[in-house]
Amino acid sequence: MTKGGETATGAVGRPRSERSRRAIIRAAGELLEEQGLRAMTVEGVAQRAGVSKKTIYRWWPRKGVLALDAFYDDWSSAQEELMPDTGTLMGDLRLRARATVRLMTSERLGPTFAALLAEAQSDEALADALREHVLEPLREQARAIFRRAIARDELRPDTDVEVAIDLFQGPLFLRLLYTHAALDEAFADAIAEMALTGVLPRESTT
Amino acid sequence: MTKGGETATGAVGRPRSERSRRAIIRAAGELLEEQGLRAMTVEGVAQRAGVSKKTIYRWWPRKGVLALDAFYDDWSSAQEELMPDTGTLMGDLRLRARATVRLMTSERLGPTFAALLAEAQSDEALADALREHVLEPLREQARAIFRRAIARDELRPDTDVEVAIDLFQGPLFLRLLYTHAALDEAFADAIAEMALTGVLPRESTT
Numbered sequence: 419m420t421k422g423g424e425t426a427t428g429a430v431g432r433p434r435s436e437r438s439r440r441a442i443i444r445a446a447g448e449l450l451e452e453q454g455l456r457a458m459t460v461e462g463v464a465q466r467a468g469v470s471k472k473t474i475y476r477w478w479p480r481k482g483v484l485a486l487d488a489f490y491d492d493w494s495s496a497q498e499e500l501m502p503d504t505g506t507l508m509g510d511l512r513l514r515a516r517a518t519v520r521l522m523t524s525e526r527l528g529p530t531f532a533a534l535l536a537e538a539q540s541d542e543a544l545a546d547a548l549r550e551h552v553l554e555p556l557r558e559q560a561r562a563i564f565r566r567a568i569a570r571d572e573l574r575p576d577t578d579v580e581v582a583i584d585l586f587q588g589p590l591f592l593r594l595l596y597t598h599a600a601l602d603e604a605f606a607d608a609i610a611e612m613a614l615t616g617v618l619p620r621e622s623t624t
Numbered sequence: 625m626t627k628g629g630e631t632a633t634g635a636v637g638r639p640r641s642e643r644s645r646r647a648i649i650r651a652a653g654e655l656l657e658e659q660g661l662r663a664m665t666v667e668g669v670a671q672r673a674g675v676s677k678k679t680i681y682r683w684w685p686r687k688g689v690l691a692l693d694a695f696y697d698d699w700s701s702a703q704e705e706l707m708p709d710t711g712t713l714m715g716d717l718r719l720r721a722r723a724t725v726r727l728m729t730s731e732r733l734g735p736t737f738a739a740l741l742a743e744a745q746s747d748e749a750l751a752d753a754l755r756e757h758v759l760e761p762l763r764e765q766a767r768a769i770f771r772r773a774i775a776r777d778e779l780r781p782d783t784d785v786e787v788a789i790d791l792f793q794g795p796l797f798l799r800l801l802y803t804h805a806a807l808d809e810a811f812a813d814a815i816a817e818m819a820l821t822g823v824l825p826r827e828s829t830t
Binding site: 454507533536537539549553564573581585586588591593595596613614615620621 | 660661662741742743778779794795802805811818823
């Protein structure tokens with residue numbers, strides 16, 4: 419399932435049998451969708467994939483990193499829409515916010531993404547893999563958008579891009595995880611706009 | 625430990641023995657600090673408190689809500705600094721952001737807060753209690769700050785306060801949970817300022 423046999427947590431090594439590896443990843447993906455990360459067990463994955471638990475544990479030390487690999491294939495194929503290039507910062511951020519909302523609310527990716535983020539709080543290996551393969555690439559995409567805006571003179575060269583990224587991404591993660599408020603296109607547009615123009619009224623528009 | 629015998633999850637009823645209840649909450653608080661939420665067990669709490677597991681389960685259906693009660697006492701006594709009233713929105717938000725950072729990085733509250741937020745992803749009763757007793761009160765404090773700014777004509781009356789709150793709080797939660805970037809006073813000040821003035825340059829200051 420993963421491209422070119424690579425997995426997000428490829429550092430743990432590669433099974434000799436590609437067929438087994440694929441069966442394990444596929445079984446994990448199905449069980450994630452059917453049961454969620456908390457209910458999914460390595461035993462259940464082994465049973466569905468037709469392999470031993472030992473085979474799974476040889477390459478994935480914990481179910482969290484296995485779940486990340488199962489999640490990663492779908493996730494990575496959905497990245498293109500997160501990197502719009504419309505020619506304006508507002509255009510880029512609005513499309514990126516909307517695409518983020520679509521990913522976060524998709525039945526296949528949203529609940530697993532939230533569960534992986536939660537699980538990472540108590541699984542350091544998963545936290546590292548998640549940061550390296552999901553969260554840091556997300557930030558790098560956002561950096562590219564802000565750097566282009568600086569190159570176009572839309573933003574000052576001394577703009578604190580890291581703070582700007584947190585300002586833009588934080589609210590989306592907050593709604594994914596903790597509020598029952600709408601995570602929809604209207605919110606995406608509102609966040610993109612308010613992050614750019616600020617909460618205080620602009621002189622020129624009052 | 626909790627004020628007037630009240631607990632965050634008071635809805636589950638009140639033990640007949642106030643002494644047992646206090647011993648349980650205190651033991652849970654100690655174990656949370658020593659071991660963290662994931663490692664803490666109801667059995668361990670029972671042992672340290674000198675009660676039976678059954679006594680604990682009678683009032684706390686899962687360890688998550690017990691942990692929330694143990695967390696809540698300290699948390700609620702630290703709320704005052706989250707509600708500054710400096711006379712300006714910038715002053716209020718800067719002090720509130722700094723106070724939030726102090727809470728999130730305190731050894732006693734920070735790790736448990738992050739663990740409770742994570743655990744809430746797979747424990748609906750805990751999620752409801754956390755929202756009702758911690759997250760919603762946090763938002764209500766922020767609403768008061770923004771409403772005062774509207775009353776002072778610092779903000780337009782039609783400001784979307786809910787989006788503004790997410791813009792301001794989202795980055796702080798994001799750094800608590802997922803990035804290894806600094807969660808410090810400089811970040812607090814930067815977020816307060818950028819949320820107010822926006823990422824784009826202001827006409828009047830270019």
